[in-house]
Amino acid sequence: MAASDDNVIRVRELTVAFGRHVVLDRLDLEVKRGEILGFVGASGAGKSVLMRTIIGLVPKVSGHIEVFGVDLDQADDAARRVIERRWGVLFQHGALFSSLSVRQNIQFPIRENLDLSQTLMDEITVAKLAMVGLKPEVADRFPSELSGGMIKRVALARALALDPEIVFLDEPTSGLDPIGAGAFDELVRTLQRTLGLTVFMVTHDLDSLHTACDRIAVLGDGKVIAVGGMDVMLASEHPWVRAYFRGKRARVMTGEPALEQG
Amino acid sequence: MDGAPTLERLAGQDGPALRAAGAWTAQHAGAIERLVRDAERRARKEAAVEIDVSHIARLDTFGAWLIERLRRALTRENNAPRLTGLAEDYRGLVEAVRNAGNDAEPRQKEPGAIVLMLAAIGHAMSEVADTLIQLANMTGAIILAGLRIAVRPQTFRFTSLIHHMEQVGWRAVPIMVLITFLIGCIIAQQGIFHFRKFGADVYVVDMVGVLVLREIGVLIVAIMVAGRSGSAYTAELGSMKMREEIDALRTMGFDPVEVLIVPRVLALIIAMPILAFIGSMAALYGGGLVAWLYGGLQPDIFLSRLREAISLDHFKVGMIKAPFMAAVIGVIACLEGFNVRGSAESLGSHTTSSVVKSIFFVIVLDGVFAIFFASIGM
Ligand SMILES: Nc1ncnc2c1ncn2[C@@H]1O[C@H](COP(=O)(O)OP(=O)(O)O)[C@@H](O)[C@H]1O
Ligand SMILES: [Mg+2]
Numbered sequence: 001m002a003a004s005d006d007n008v009i010r011v012r013e014l015t016v017a018f019g020r021h022v023v024l025d026r027l028d029l030e031v032k033r034g035e036i037l038g039f040v041g042a043s044g045a046g047k048s049v050l051m052r053t054i055i056g057l058v059p060k061v062s063g064h065i066e067v068f069g070v071d072l073d074q075a076d077d078a079a080r081r082v083i084e085r086r087w088g089v090l091f092q093h094g095a096l097f098s099s100l101s102v103r104q105n106i107q108f109p110i111r112e113n114l115d116l117s118q119t120l121m122d123e124i125t126v127a128k129l130a131m132v133g134l135k136p137e138v139a140d141r142f143p144s145e146l147s148g149g150m151i152k153r154v155a156l157a158r159a160l161a162l163d164p165e166i167v168f169l170d171e172p173t174s175g176l177d178p179i180g181a182g183a184f185d186e187l188v189r190t191l192q193r194t195l196g197l198t199v200f201m202v203t204h205d206l207d208s209l210h211t212a213c214d215r216i217a218v219l220g221d222g223k224v225i226a227v228g229g230m231d232v233m234l235a236s237e238h239p240w241v242r243a244y245f246r247g248k249r250a251r252v253m254t255g256e257p258a259l260e261q262g
Numbered sequence: 263m264d265g266a267p268t269l270e271r272l273a274g275q276d277g278p279a280l281r282a283a284g285a286w287t288a289q290h291a292g293a294i295e296r297l298v299r300d301a302e303r304r305a306r307k308e309a310a311v312e313i314d315v316s317h318i319a320r321l322d323t324f325g326a327w328l329i330e331r332l333r334r335a336l337t338r339e340n341n342a343p344r345l346t347g348l349a350e351d352y353r354g355l356v357e358a359v360r361n362a363g364n365d366a367e368p369r370q371k372e373p374g375a376i377v378l379m380l381a382a383i384g385h386a387m388s389e390v391a392d393t394l395i396q397l398a399n400m401t402g403a404i405i406l407a408g409l410r411i412a413v414r415p416q417t418f419r420f421t422s423l424i425h426h427m428e429q430v431g432w433r434a435v436p437i438m439v440l441i442t443f444l445i446g447c448i449i450a451q452q453g454i455f456h457f458r459k460f461g462a463d464v465y466v467v468d469m470v471g472v473l474v475l476r477e478i479g480v481l482i483v484a485i486m487v488a489g490r491s492g493s494a495y496t497a498e499l500g501s502m503k504m505r506e507e508i509d510a511l512r513t514m515g516f517d518p519v520e521v522l523i524v525p526r527v528l529a530l531i532i533a534m535p536i537l538a539f540i541g542s543m544a545a546l547y548g549g550g551l552v553a554w555l556y557g558g559l560q561p562d563i564f565l566s567r568l569r570e571a572i573s574l575d576h577f578k579v580g581m582i583k584a585p586f587m588a589a590v591i592g593v594i595a596c597l598e599g600f601n602v603r604g605s606a607e608s609l610g611s612h613t614t615s616s617v618v619k620s621i622f623f624v625i626v627l628d629g630v631f632a633i634f635f636a637s638i639g640m
Contacts, residue, residue: 099607115292120328127327130362144604163288163322194354195323 025222286325316347431533446548499599
């Protein structure tokens with residue numbers, strides 16, 4: 001956990017298209033070590049696509065993606081595998097394996113990558129579950145027996161199974177009640193501090209942006225149209241950013257008086 | 263870059279101490295676990311009173327947990343060993359892991375092989391009973407829904423019925439014709455081959471006629487329908503169940519049995535006799551063709567012999583069985599679909615069991631019909 005503030009993810013001139021539909025257009029983005037970057041944008045703007053492109057699930061048209069200073073195009077399979085082990089991903093709907101129990105879900109990446117005794121894996125599973133705020137009893141349940149919030153937590157535990165340095169979270173609090181969402185933000189924040197994580201979090205939740213994120217990046221028209229702290233967002237004159245951060249909903253949350261009461 | 267993990271024994275200020283060094287991370291977790299296990303074993307004789315972690319280069323959850331485990335193993339009468347030299351960065355992690363392990367309980371021991379076997383037999387038996395009860399239940403629900411529809415015919419899903427009839431009837435025709443045709447050919451060929459030894463070639467016509475019309479035609483079609491359409495019903499309903507679509511229907515005030523199951527089962531009941539008829543004809547055609555080309559039996563002789571050999575009863579027996587078999591297949595397929603629970607695996611296993619159970623019950627039903635028709639002299 002070096003104190004250096006180098007960029008763990010550097011995206012340059014990234015273009016991604018599906019057929020003729022250009023989703024990301026020469027996009028630049030940097031994620032600093034140890035920060036929580038909140039990533040916002042209209043629904044369908046391409047947030048998930050950017051995340052999936054960085055982790056290599058969506059092919060890009062052009063541009064460069066560097067993770068831990070390694071250009072992923074240049075890396076051979078072995079180098080890629082090493083890097084993939086250093087990140088964890090929480091998909092939008094959890095993507096837990098429905099035929100495996102919670103325990104097996106969490107142990108799945110451990111079993112594939114490390115050669116550990118079953119005892120140690122079980123102990124680690126309990127520790128991971130506790131870290132995401134779940135009781136050990138949950139370990140023997142199946143995903144279909146979990147609530148939405150629990151699925152997100154188990155998915156986070158699985159993403160953290162190998163103690164990654166970066167975690168990608170795709171709308172982790174969507175579908176949770178405000179209290180559950182708040183608790184999840186708190187959890188991400190705590191874990192980020194204890195594990196020294198770098199967090200890339202796609203979110204729609206203004207609350208999350210306020211409480212959990214160090215920096216915010218806004219995606220619009222296939223580009224990052226604003227990046228910085230909440231003060232930068234509030235000062236931005238881009239219409240979408242204005243509407244988002246200074247709209248009625250936002251004012252209610254920040255406690256500023258709304259222009260039109262009613 | 264951080265060096266392999268080590269755990270040395272030293273003489274500390276006030277008793278034996280352990281010094282951890284190197285990278286205590288996931289990558290090395292296997293090796294660290296061996297170190298810790300050794301230390302735990304040695305601790306039974308003489309427990310260290312201090313764990314020095316100042317030389318640890320890197321620590322993650324795996325390493326932190328193993329240090330915590332070591333600490334617990336070294337604890338004597340609430341006297342935990344001191345943890346010294348912990349870097350500020352890692353304090354939160356070590357505390358998180360310490361709290362985490364507190365409510366950990368040992369996993370229950372797996373029961374022995376004999377107990378497991380007995381349990382499996384017990385489960386299988388109670389499953390058979392369950393299946394029968396559920397079948398009766400579902401049949402009742404379908405009959406009730408049918409009665410409700412009879413009272414208010416305008417609620418019947420006619421479009422759905424037509425759609426399913428196309429799926430399970432019309433689209434199944436080519437494969438049914440092909441398979442029954444081939445079966446007819448094979449029966450005729452075998453018959454001719456063996457009957458020829460007794461000079462009884464011509465009785466092949468009797469055999470093909472009776473066998474195809476009474477048994478094989480409808481049975482082959484039923485098995486094909488179970489594999490082709492029954493499995494599709496289970497998969498469709500199962501994935502609807504998984505995505506809560508069936509619950510959604512229910513909350514909108516629809517009866518899922520009425521909306522989803524009645525049209526499907528009815529479509530099968532209508533389509534199966536038609537398929538069985540077409541299949542029987544194809545099998546007879548195949549039998550006739552082989553009798554002519556392989557057995558040298560002229561088509562007109564085949565036909566006149568067929569007319570003598572079989573009565574309308576044989577044809578009726580086959581046709582009467584078809585809708586009942588269709589109902590059994592439909593009910594089992596829909597029942598299995600409704601029994602799917604959340605996981606993808608559950609969908610797969612219910613689809614399999616839908617096919618297996620329907621074929622089983624079709625054959626049982628065939629046996630029951632054989633006894634019935636024999637006793638009424640058909
Ligand atoms: N596999 C795909 N094939 C074609 N188009 C896609 C695919 N995935 C995403 N898109 C399109 O890319 C755009 C961005 O999607 P997405 O990243 O999921 O949005 P969001 O910002 O809400 O996460 C959408 O217009 C979507 O239709
Ligand atoms: Mg998305």
